[in-house]
Amino acid sequence: MRMRSVPALAGIAALSLMATACGGGDGSDEGDGSQEGTLVIWSDPERSDAIQAAAEEFAETNGIEVDVQNVSFDDIQGDVVNAHQAGNAPDLFLGAHDWVGNLMRNGAVQPIELPSDRAEELDETAIEAMSLDGQLLGVPYAQENIFLMRNTELAPDAPETFEELVETGTGLKDEGEVGEVLAMAVDQEGDPFRMNPFMRSAGGYLFGQDDNGEWNPDDLGVNSDETLEAMEQIAEYGEEGEGVLRRSIDVENDAPLFFDGDTAFFVAGPWNLADAEASDIDFEISAIPGFEDGEPASPYLGYQSFFVSEGGANSALAEEFVVNHVTDPEFVLDLYEADPRTPVQSEALESVSEDDPNIAAVADAAENGVAMPNIPEMGETWEPLGVAQAQIIGGEDAREALESAHEQIAERIGQ
């Protein structure tokens, strides 16, 4: 008899314990996802404090808490899509414009309708880049593009053409002033983002555009004669040619080459500006030069924007935030202070350009730029095209490399 009573007692005690544990569980349930009364924003750690501060006013006006959570920028898209499926996505998140295709087909975001007075103040290309089938999927606030940074001590004048750049750079190298003509990340697996201005300048193209400027995934140009010629022209500067473009230069060592004064020219991005200003190098920013007799070297333009998740608990305030707050010059300038990128809001851009000649120069270097295609097919091109470009720089046959890249992309995008 005694044997039974102890376990029975244990059961009752366990039940009472479970009641207390239950009470504790409610409190700790505040997880990642959106909850009514707290506007949850996902941002990369670099910008989260700035967003938190810049959103304070909004929070006060509307009587809501704002909670900015850190997610590594590369993970935001995938995490949002997964979280949306599981029903705990944030209310708002920071992202890049080329995510729109994937976000749309997964139904993870909510389309936005901007009142015309708000939309007019934003850069038109930015709005187009954020739209798919006539729907605006997020509100852009900043633009990014690559540019040429040069060491003014070594190369006082901005080169007009790529040939001129190579001539100046080779001269410096022959004199022993520098070790490299140009620091441009080619990478072992290729870097089509940086290669794009040169490929376009030489006449190559990835996707065609229809009359309305919409990207046409059916017109894939990787194995076209134009692209082949372009890549052959670029290969003249590759490892088997002049040795200006080499696979051993990648995103890890390109900046150190420039900041150590080992090269006069550097294909850089806004992410290098902070380091550049901290370094002892005297530098200037100009557009990436194209080939003589070629097309303009248009870099890809990327847009940073805020998205509203579909079905969030605070969708009304989340919408209000992107419609009336992200388009507000003061908010954009607050963010700029923490993380300098070219604003797309015209008033903010004006005020920033006056104070910061570098940002003005970066914006000027974007003059010939094209918005990176935002169709979902775009994502399928990076790796095959990159590998092909790296092989061509390494001295392999351009036709073979481009043919197999084309075949692979075509298969992936279902052609």
Add this chain to the structure above:
Amino acid sequence: MAADNPRPAGTPTDGRPARRPLPGGRFAARGSLTGTLVKVALLGLFTALGIWAVLPLYVAGNWWGIALTVAVVALVYWVYLSGRTVPAKYLVPGVVLLMAFQILPVLYTMSTSLTNMSDGHRGTKEQAVRSIEAFSVVRTDGSEEYTLTVATKGDPETGDLVFLLTDEERQAYAGDADGLEELTGATVEDTGKVSEAFGYTLLSPNEVNARSDELQEFAVPTGEGSGIRSSGLSSAFEGSALRVYDADCDCVEDRETGTVYTADDDRGAFYDEDGERLAQGWQVGVGFDNFLRFLVDPTFATAFFGTLVWNIAFAASVTFLVFVLGLAVAMTLHAPRLRGKTAYRILVVLPYAMSSLAMYLLWRDMFNADFGLFNRMLGLEVDWLGDPWAARAAVILANVWLGYPYMFLVATGALQAIPRELSQAARLDGAGPWQAFRYVTLPLLMVAMTPILISTFAFNFNNFNAVWLLTQGGPFTSDGTMAGGATDLLITYTYRLAFSEATAQYGYAAAMSVMIFVIVSVMSVISLRRSKALQEVDR
């Protein structure tokens, strides 16, 4: 006297057959106070865990999940409160954890491999339809833009929603679910916002936000298929949905172009006559299609064999080299006369203590053809990451460096367990140092080392980081990445196929994981069988 002493559990009582003593001694039957308290605490903790798991399941309405959780909790209670389930008391924790962390994921992967789950096919058909309709709402050309004030009739929390709208001429309207009508006697501010209106309760931002879900669905009807919707808290526009789902034909019609997209429940998307699809699809079962796609693909068939051979060679050579190196270092540091053993041991173990991710990136830098440490220091001109054989050597080299400290630790432990007298005896019997090692030390060592070697092999067989962070599977031939790179393992190769940067194809990836799982299991079973044979010899 026997009668004065409490009987130890299991001692025969007069006239009854002896019961075997239960494992767990006196805790099994009676339990001391501490034992009971520990038991109560653990059971309480487990129950709390169960409730913590049930809450989200309840919110999601997943009754099967709740039933399963309750069953597991009930089972645990029964096992630990009943006196008759002693063996189960030892087995249950392990079995439950095995089910939760090993068997469930495998089953889940297998079930996913039979679906088309991928980007654009994640959710249900209802979700896809909702998304298609939401993304087809466009602003009516030349339509009015309104300044919006959200109000209700009656209570802010439950009253019917009303949009108080002002157009550019500052004319105010009230719009509810029945339609739009002019509003008179309202106070309109300079911004266009209505600050007072008779018969309506104006909502604060917070109150509007609390009704976000309703607001998503709400539109003031203005005509056939069109309505006024909100955009934020203070603007509204007139728009209409261009694409509408019709349940009768199970299709979506585009009102602008007239195209009809019919649902294809085999492929999980809406297709028109020309085979063009709408981007938003849903998840459907596709049977063994993912496996067939994997086997029938001609590029894959040729790439598979080459990749498999290199994969086995990679895993085997890394395992062999870390074993030889780890053992050699362990033997050296096992020598009795050596001074400062601890310092050496710490130094040797260092690579194991560092983050392998960072180490791989460091090795990648060191292998850089122009700026890397190896070529610069040794004056070489090897294209480490660009030449197929050099890249293979590089991958193995980096992994041996990262892997041998572990083998060294295990070997040191095993060596210390072997009495030195054994090899001394062999030496007395006239065996040379090599013979003593080969016939005495090594066989004893292998008893402890064989399972470790098998697990090292299985680990390296799927060592994704090792290859992805160093070479990403490259260098590639001019046939492109589909043909497989020189250092591609099956796992990196399939990762590239299934998760290209834009589209994650979970169904396809799951099918490939199942195939790799089968390959690794077969190889592990064979090696474990062989290692058992080895132990028999030792006895």
